[in-house]
Amino acid sequence: MKLAKKDWFFIVLIVVVVGVFWAISGEVRTKKVPLDTNHKRFYDAFAQGAGKLDLDRQCVECHHEKPGGIPFPKNHPVKPADGPMRCLFCHKFK
Ligand code: HEC
Numbered sequence: 001m002k003l004a005k006k007d008w009f010f011i012v013l014i015v016v017v018v019g020v021f022w023a024i025s026g027e028v029r030t031k032k033v034p035l036d037t038n039h040k041r042f043y044d045a046f047a048q049g050a051g052k053l054d055l056d057r058q059c060v061e062c063h064h065e066k067p068g069g070i071p072f073p074k075n076h077p078v079k080p081a082d083g084p085m086r087c088l089f090c091h092k093f094k
C-alpha cells in the first residue's frame with residue numbers, strides 16, 4: 001500500500017496528539033511541594049498574594065545551591081541561563 005500525502009498528515013497528527021498527552025501527564029507526575037513545616041510558609045505567603053517568582057528564589061536556601069543543601073535527582077532540569085529556577089512552575093502547591 002502506498003501512502004498518500006493526506007495519510008502522512010494523519011499519521012503526523014496522531015503522533016502530535018500522543019506527544020501532547022505524554023507531556024501533560026509528565027507535568028502531573030512532577031512532585032508537589034510538600035505541605036510540611038519546611039514549606040508551610042510558602043503556602044501561607046502564596047495565599048497572601050506573594051508572587052511565585054519571589055518565592056522561587058527562596059527555595060534554594062535549602063535546595064541544591066548551598067553546600068549541604070538537599071541535592072536534586074541526577075536527571076533534574078537545569079537552571080536556565082537567564083535567571084533563577086522557576087521551581088513553582090513545575091512543582092505545584094497542593
Ligand atoms: C522544568 C521543571 C522543573 C523545575 C523548574 C524545577 N523542577 Fe524539581 N523536579 C522536576 C522533575 C521533572 C523532577 C523529577 C520528577 C519528580 O520526582 O517530581 C524533579 C524533582 C525534584 C525533587 C526531588 C523529588 C523527589 O523526592 O524525588 C526536588 C526536591 C525538587 N525537584 C525541587 C526543586 C526546586 C527546589 C526547584 C527550584 C530551585 C525545582 N525543583 C525546579 C522538574 C522541575
Ligand code: HEC
Nearest residue numbers: 031032033034036038042055056058059061062087088091
Ligand atoms: C527550610 C528548608 C526548605 C525550604 C526553604 C524549601 N524546602 Fe523543599 N524540602 C525541604 C526538605 C527537608 C525536603 C525533604 C523532606 C520533605 O519531603 O519535606 C524537601 C522536599 C521538597 C520536594 C520533594 C517532595 C517529595 O514529595 O519528595 C519538593 C518538590 C520541594 N521540596 C520543593 C520546594 C520548593 C518549590 C520550595 C520553594 C517554594 C522549597 N521546597 C523550599 C526543605 C526545604
